Amino acid sequence: MARGVNKVILIGNLGQDPETRYTPNGNAVVNLNLATDESYKDRQTGQMVPKTEWHRIVMFGKIAEVAGQYLRKGSKVYIEGKLQTRKWQGQDGQDRYTTEVVVDINGQMQMLDSRGAGGGMDQGAPQGRPQPQPQQNQQPPQGNYGQQSGQQGGGYNQPAGGQGNMPEPVDDFDDDIPF
Amino acid sequence: MARGVNKVILIGNLGQDPETRYTPNGNAVVNLNLATDESYKDRQTGQMVPKTEWHRIVMFGKIAEVAGQYLRKGSKVYIEGKLQTRKWQGQDGQDRYTTEVVVDINGQMQMLDSRGAGGGMDQGAPQGRPQPQPQQNQQPPQGNYGQQSGQQGGGYNQPAGGQGNMPEPVDDFDDDIPF
Amino acid sequence: MARGVNKVILIGNLGQDPETRYTPNGNAVVNLNLATDESYKDRQTGQMVPKTEWHRIVMFGKIAEVAGQYLRKGSKVYIEGKLQTRKWQGQDGQDRYTTEVVVDINGQMQMLDSRGAGGGMDQGAPQGRPQPQPQQNQQPPQGNYGQQSGQQGGGYNQPAGGQGNMPEPVDDFDDDIPF
Amino acid sequence: MARGVNKVILIGNLGQDPETRYTPNGNAVVNLNLATDESYKDRQTGQMVPKTEWHRIVMFGKIAEVAGQYLRKGSKVYIEGKLQTRKWQGQDGQDRYTTEVVVDINGQMQMLDSRGAGGGMDQGAPQGRPQPQPQQNQQPPQGNYGQQSGQQGGGYNQPAGGQGNMPEPVDDFDDDIPF
DNA sequence: TTTT
DNA sequence: TTTT
Numbered sequence: 001m002a003r004g005v006n007k008v009i010l011i012g013n014l015g016q017d018p019e020t021r022y023t024p025n026g027n028a029v030v031n032l033n034l035a036t037d038e039s040y041k042d043r044q045t046g047q048m049v050p051k052t053e054w055h056r057i058v059m060f061g062k063i064a065e066v067a068g069q070y071l072r073k074g075s076k077v078y079i080e081g082k083l084q085t086r087k088w089q090g091q092d093g094q095d096r097y098t099t100e101v102v103v104d105i106n107g108q109m110q111m112l113d114s115r116g117a118g119g120g121m122d123q124g125a126p127q128g129r130p131q132p133q134p135q136q137n138q139q140p141p142q143g144n145y146g147q148q149s150g151q152q153g154g155g156y157n158q159p160a161g162g163q164g165n166m167p168e169p170v171d172d173f174d175d176d177i178p179f
Numbered sequence: 180m181a182r183g184v185n186k187v188i189l190i191g192n193l194g195q196d197p198e199t200r201y202t203p204n205g206n207a208v209v210n211l212n213l214a215t216d217e218s219y220k221d222r223q224t225g226q227m228v229p230k231t232e233w234h235r236i237v238m239f240g241k242i243a244e245v246a247g248q249y250l251r252k253g254s255k256v257y258i259e260g261k262l263q264t265r266k267w268q269g270q271d272g273q274d275r276y277t278t279e280v281v282v283d284i285n286g287q288m289q290m291l292d293s294r295g296a297g298g299g300m301d302q303g304a305p306q307g308r309p310q311p312q313p314q315q316n317q318q319p320p321q322g323n324y325g326q327q328s329g330q331q332g333g334g335y336n337q338p339a340g341g342q343g344n345m346p347e348p349v350d351d352f353d354d355d356i357p358f
Numbered sequence: 359m360a361r362g363v364n365k366v367i368l369i370g371n372l373g374q375d376p377e378t379r380y381t382p383n384g385n386a387v388v389n390l391n392l393a394t395d396e397s398y399k400d401r402q403t404g405q406m407v408p409k410t411e412w413h414r415i416v417m418f419g420k421i422a423e424v425a426g427q428y429l430r431k432g433s434k435v436y437i438e439g440k441l442q443t444r445k446w447q448g449q450d451g452q453d454r455y456t457t458e459v460v461v462d463i464n465g466q467m468q469m470l471d472s473r474g475a476g477g478g479m480d481q482g483a484p485q486g487r488p489q490p491q492p493q494q495n496q497q498p499p500q501g502n503y504g505q506q507s508g509q510q511g512g513g514y515n516q517p518a519g520g521q522g523n524m525p526e527p528v529d530d531f532d533d534d535i536p537f
Numbered sequence: 538m539a540r541g542v543n544k545v546i547l548i549g550n551l552g553q554d555p556e557t558r559y560t561p562n563g564n565a566v567v568n569l570n571l572a573t574d575e576s577y578k579d580r581q582t583g584q585m586v587p588k589t590e591w592h593r594i595v596m597f598g599k600i601a602e603v604a605g606q607y608l609r610k611g612s613k614v615y616i617e618g619k620l621q622t623r624k625w626q627g628q629d630g631q632d633r634y635t636t637e638v639v640v641d642i643n644g645q646m647q648m649l650d651s652r653g654a655g656g657g658m659d660q661g662a663p664q665g666r667p668q669p670q671p672q673q674n675q676q677p678p679q680g681n682y683g684q685q686s687g688q689q690g691g692g693y694n695q696p697a698g699g700q701g702n703m704p705e706p707v708d709d710f711d712d713d714i715p716f
Numbered sequence: 717t718t719t720t
Numbered sequence: 721t722t723t724t
Contacts (some may be wrong), residue, residue, distance in 0.1 A: 002468070011332060190470075363547060368541070368620075396543065397540070
């Protein structure tokens, strides 16, 4: 339960394809960059000038799977989540803070493109999940979710077992899109 | 007008008294730190553990004046605004980003304490504005709003006319704040 | 899952004590009347005139239990739910429609009174549930939730066990309600 | 100012073309029927069954003009407004109540179709505004907005001048779409 | 740093 | 980096 309200509602477009990762237990975690546009009247010139705000989104669970599967660069989407600020260490050892919109079981996601939305038949080449970049220990804004105590492995992994001979962890609902 | 939706809704309590500043044209700008609480069940222990999220709020215009006048440390408040991320320079010359909830003419604010709420009988003693701590020029997370082009003066000023030779607009949070 | 968004967010005060009922399986259902206030400037007189809007709320599940237990006439509360319009038959046989804000597992409720909120020390005496007014069979706006097919009994019952010779649980607001 | 919060957020599709009317002073008022879809799992059958909720929307001002001009049956739209319940008289003399989502200057509207949104080039034949139905005094759910005191005329009129050979009511912004 |  |  919450003793407060922390809610974010966004409608915007993805700046790139979603990045999907997996927690050690095989749960999907998806990162999105979402642009919301606003234009305002410049007080000097009287002209309307466009302004884009970029939001960092992190999704968990089933919603993450759907997002990873159906959203693409340019997709328009409705997102409901909560604000969360994470602390991380810069390479200079200093603390940095990153604020994200977290979409978990309490959040919501709606695809707003006519295509895909409920159809998604055009995904033919099913997106192959942005191939596992070799981890080169860059100092990252990537959240380290799903780490239980006593777990030493780094951040996200490929699904349970990772890239070995995995029979295939996720992606159950290939056919019927659950929304 | 907006070509997208960017909305944040929060209910929480102030961590400190609001900080009021003024733009060169005498418009109030208020900064708040707002805590929203949530508890979740720890998967290990099965216990409910409380979790506090801190939000940085920036208010403008009339809403800022009301907030500056009636809100205090501990006040419970409803806030509706939008997400905005500002870029600033760390002392090391590197870019930093701070995400804030901006409450402007399109936002909303509701005081949720029985006291004050609509009464504000305590405004007599006009809140004395947390006195300007001597500032030690660290490069700060304080937004530089209300700066028109061709304006060289620093950020916020005291209200219209201000008190004399104010060498110093504000600046606070002396050491490290998480944003 | 939803193929759309249907969300209502209210902060207001209860017009009366909540009315608690129970589905045949013992699940709590609570009805609230919630007032939200707004004032606007009269275009004729230039005066601010207050305007109260009344909302009919229906809560289910755990949230309903909490509401029934801790909320009282006058309580200030935050509610998040969805809009739903029910059709019912007037005594004249004509269709009537009542729009309610439904707060279920996907909704949220926050008590905003300092007292009670998280304390609820008054729950000992369990509030005696506004005693069952003898019902005079007018066909009413009371929703008939929780009715599974093949179930003939009337609407809500007393909680699991309860019933005995219960003359009639529901029906309330005898005369005029604004919906 | 408001002493409460009353907010509705919907994403759905129009059931018909918008109906545009005008207040005596020529301000646009638009009525929409908006469907939001949700499916839920039937507890008996375990199947997902779709459920459509219909919402009655009333828009005022510039937003109404845009809606009347660009929205059509089937359009997908984001709407932010407030709940309002109106009382009206049935033909039997009895009170009826209708709850609407009011979108005024404080509300928001976003067209979510790729087409139209910002383009709307398909409106060529500018939709001729559902021609003024002969007023046959049907008992109506139509709101009677914009009635100042001392005004006896019925409900909405065509813009200044009314239904005669109206040269054209409104629609100023033919070229640049203000969003 | 708040609140319960 | 998106979208119109």
